[in-house]
Amino acid sequence: MIxxxxxxxxxxxxxxxGVSATSMHRRVDFLRMIKDCRSGKIDLIITKSVSRFARNTRxxxxxxxxxxxxxxxxxxxxEAENLNTIESKNEFTLGVMSLVAQGESEQKSAAITWSIIERFKKGIPIISTHNLLGFDKDHLGQIVIVExxxxxVRYIYDSLYVRF
Structure with a gap:
């Protein structure tokens, strides 16, 4: 587009x-962008959608x-909403869109929380084995050793044990 x-x-x-847009506090690059706007380096921000910009209406x-x-x-x-904030008439639409984005974010969070609680109730561990050397999951989702x-892993532990 640019x-x-x-x-x-x-x-x-x-x-x-990897940072949720529900709060500005941990969004280092977002805050840097706003700082660049204030210093005059930016006069137009182009973003994919309202939900990518912020998931908190306020x-x-x-x-x-x-x-x-x-x-x-x-x-x-x-871009997705074809909405430009320079036009005052778009503020109401933006408010509605950001409210929808916030609601979707809250709904996803509640669903994930429920899923985690249910897994714990069933005794199913929530451990990602994707980058966990020496372990994987079987067809039932149980953690198994990859010999x-x-x-x-044993060599690493043995080497450290000898050093200490």
Missing amino acids: EKNPKWALAGIYADE DCLDVVRQLKMLNPPVSVFF EEANI
């Missing part, structure tokens, strides 16, 4: 991978309003 407009220049990519609207009050004002364009990898 490369199609010769008047635009990419100021950077700000991505908080945060979303507060940030958008603060950005619009800057000199020069900074607008946010949400070929377990020998490496």
Whole structure:
């Protein structure tokens, strides 16, 4: 999108991978982007969707309003919703969209919490074996030892045991 407009220049990519957009506090790149807006480096933010920008209605609207009050004002364009915050008429729509994003986030969180509780009740461990050397899960989801990898783990432990 940016490369199609010769008047635009990419100021950077700000991505908080693995961090929920439900709160601004832990979103280091998001906060850096806002700082760059305040310092005049950015006058337009392009984001995939409202839910990628913020999943908290208050945060979303507060940030958008603060950005619009800057000199020069900074607008946010949400691609999926085809919504630009520079137009005042879009604030109500943005509020509704961010409320929906917040509701979806809360619903997912509740479903995950319920799933974890149910797994614990059934005695099913919630351990990812994807990057766990020496272990895997069988067809029932039970943790099993992978002997070929377990020998490496035993060697590591034995080597450390000898050193201490």
